[in-house]
Amino acid sequence: MSIDKKQRYYERVEEKVKELPWYVGEYIDKKRRKLSSASLLNYCHDYMIFFDWILAEGYFKGKRVDVSLEILESLTVQQIEDFLSFLEFKLENSASTINRKLSALKSLFHYLQNIAETTDLKPYILRNVMAKIELNDVKEDQETIANRMEGKMLRGDEYEEFRQFVAHEYGLVHKDNKKLVNFHKKNCERDTAIISLILGSGLRLSEVVGLNLDDIDWKKSTVRVIRKGNKEQYVYFSEQATFDLKEYLSIRKKRYEVNKSTKALFVASTMGPKGTTRRLTERSIEKLVEKYAKAFGKPSLSVHKLRHSFATRYHLENNNVPKLRRQLGHSSIQTTMIYTHLTNEEMHEAVNKADK
Numbered sequence: 503m504s505i506d507k508k509q510r511y512y513e514r515v516e517e518k519v520k521e522l523p524w525y526v527g528e529y530i531d532k533k534r535r536k537l538s539s540a541s542l543l544n545y546c547h548d549y550m551i552f553f554d555w556i557l558a559e560g561y562f563k564g565k566r567v568d569v570s571l572e573i574l575e576s577l578t579v580q581q582i583e584d585f586l587s588f589l590e591f592k593l594e595n596s597a598s599t600i601n602r603k604l605s606a607l608k609s610l611f612h613y614l615q616n617i618a619e620t621t622d623l624k625p626y627i628l629r630n631v632m633a634k635i636e637l638n639d640v641k642e643d644q645e646t647i648a649n650r651m652e653g654k655m656l657r658g659d660e661y662e663e664f665r666q667f668v669a670h671e672y673g674l675v676h677k678d679n680k681k682l683v684n685f686h687k688k689n690c691e692r693d694t695a696i697i698s699l700i701l702g703s704g705l706r707l708s709e710v711v712g713l714n715l716d717d718i719d720w721k722k723s724t725v726r727v728i729r730k731g732n733k734e735q736y737v738y739f740s741e742q743a744t745f746d747l748k749e750y751l752s753i754r755k756k757r758y759e760v761n762k763s764t765k766a767l768f769v770a771s772t773m774g775p776k777g778t779t780r781r782l783t784e785r786s787i788e789k790l791v792e793k794y795a796k797a798f799g800k801p802s803l804s805v806h807k808l809r810h811s812f813a814t815r816y817h818l819e820n821n822n823v824p825k826l827r828r829q830l831g832h833s834s835i836q837t838t839m840i841y842t843h844l845t846n847e848e849m850h851e852a853v854n855k856a857d858k
Contacts, residue, residue, distance in 0.1 A: 511539030518546035522553065523569050525626060529613045548606040555585055571614065575627045579634050597638040608632045656811040661701055668794050669694040675797055688757065693790055695750035696768060700805065702740030704812035704830050707805045711784050713767040729831040737829060
């Protein structure tokens, strides 16, 4: 995540904290060093839903920001079960989403009971109802997750077909729409480079957006990225990505009127009276992938699915889970193991072909 975006997230967290009870703000402040700004913002949203429910049920008469610790301490197991039912049936949250909200509440209540102390060294709350509530049993193994992902990815020849579609064929498909043709003509090198880089490296969306020109090591075919947990890492990219990146860079300065102070690798067209060039945003990249995916005939394809596509092909060709884990920046190898299930069928077909 770029520094600017991280700062915007923190500013939004500060805004939300002001709308929550003081002890929630204290807890969020304690978590700043351990959780990302995006996670903190999600926590705030989850807490606002919970406290609004308390008000709606009449358990506290007043404003959300004034809900006291005594109210939290007095909540019963049945009341929390009612809240979970509210999430499931009124808000139509999935089991995994409910688990996430429940985990956020469990963490807050744990802090109030076991970590926070009053001036006379006593816990903020003595009774923790959340400790009595169990998470939903989401029975979804890695193979199930893999099967759900499978139809939303590029497979086999589709990798190059999609790249070629972005580079050339999209303009031909829309040849009767002058506006779309001109827009594609201006941005095709840039868009192809973005698609090619993700398919040739497995970078996350935030990592692609945050890239600067000097992050690329052409000799080693690597890019410097800041991964989750603010860890710096050099990630390899493919020969095709190298070619497409150089094609884009050959037109970047003139086509997008980039000045020397602009370090961002991927930039948007100039806007405003001053014609300033800006870094391409995450949403802009999401929208361009959605646009090409829909026209290509795979509307469910997304930036994240391009990353999955890379990972699946990498495992199929190399069968090296530890290296794939490092390439993708996974903290847990169990996450990487999903791709072993994704490629099982293709490996089976390859074995059958060997007998012919």
